[in-house]
Amino acid sequence: MRMKLTKYSHACLVLEKNGQSLVIDPGVWSSDFVVPENVVGIVITHEHPDHCDPKKLQGIFEKNPDSVIYAHQAVVDKHDSIPTQPVESNKIIHVGDFVLEFCGGEHAVIHETWPRIANLGVMIDDTLYYPGDSFTPPSRSVELLALPASAPWMKLSEAMDFLGSVKPSRAFPTHDAILSETGQSLVDTMLGDVAEEAGVSYTRIAAGNSVEV
Numbered sequence: 001m002r003m004k005l006t007k008y009s010h011a012c013l014v015l016e017k018n019g020q021s022l023v024i025d026p027g028v029w030s031s032d033f034v035v036p037e038n039v040v041g042i043v044i045t046h047e048h049p050d051h052c053d054p055k056k057l058q059g060i061f062e063k064n065p066d067s068v069i070y071a072h073q074a075v076v077d078k079h080d081s082i083p084t085q086p087v088e089s090n091k092i093i094h095v096g097d098f099v100l101e102f103c104g105g106e107h108a109v110i111h112e113t114w115p116r117i118a119n120l121g122v123m124i125d126d127t128l129y130y131p132g133d134s135f136t137p138p139s140r141s142v143e144l145l146a147l148p149a150s151a152p153w154m155k156l157s158e159a160m161d162f163l164g165s166v167k168p169s170r171a172f173p174t175h176d177a178i179l180s181e182t183g184q185s186l187v188d189t190m191l192g193d194v195a196e197e198a199g200v201s202y203t204r205i206a207a208g209n210s211v212e213v
Contacts, residue, residue, distance in 0.1 A: 045132025
């Protein structure tokens with residue numbers, strides 16, 4: 001069964017299938033986010049505000065009171081007033097009609113003096129893989145990769161290496177709210193070159209747009 005993917009600015013994604021919606025990382029920089037109908041689950045890869053905005057979560061639950069947050073225990077512990085379920089690496093769970101597999105466990109290093117926090121990547125329906133704030137490789141082949149493109153915790157060369165090693169069938173950039181249009185164009189050129197060499201179809205999805213996956 002195919003899914004509809006809507007990409008919002010920065011790191012927020014919404015997947016729709018069989019009349020159900022799955023929200024991933026509705027953070028403060030995803031200002032264009034629109035609360036979907038019939039949200040069966042919300043995946044939070046880690047606790048940073050650009051991935052987890054309490055106001056957006058409140059809006060989701062007001063419209064979808066039966067929804068549940070799926071996240072690492074460290075994130076769940078910060079949201080005890082709303083429905084949550086802790087998940088961990090190497091676990092597969094069913095959320096509505098979606099199948100989620102989690103991997104990883106730690107956020108990428110921002111600076112050696114800063115403590116590392118929990119971070120989980122997620123594979124949805126054996127199709128879409130999003131690593132959150134890390135370059136943790138998935139445990140299986142990837143059809144579509146949501147590739148972090150810019151952040152204080154990464155160098156573009158790391159994204160290029162990750163794309164070349166994972167070698168998904170298709171990839172699109174995400175996590176890039178701090179880039180100007182010029183910066184996005186540069187990233188797309190450099191990642192696009194790596195994708196072409198690896199036989200990967202690389203295409204930017206404009207914020208607010210939807211594609212079938």
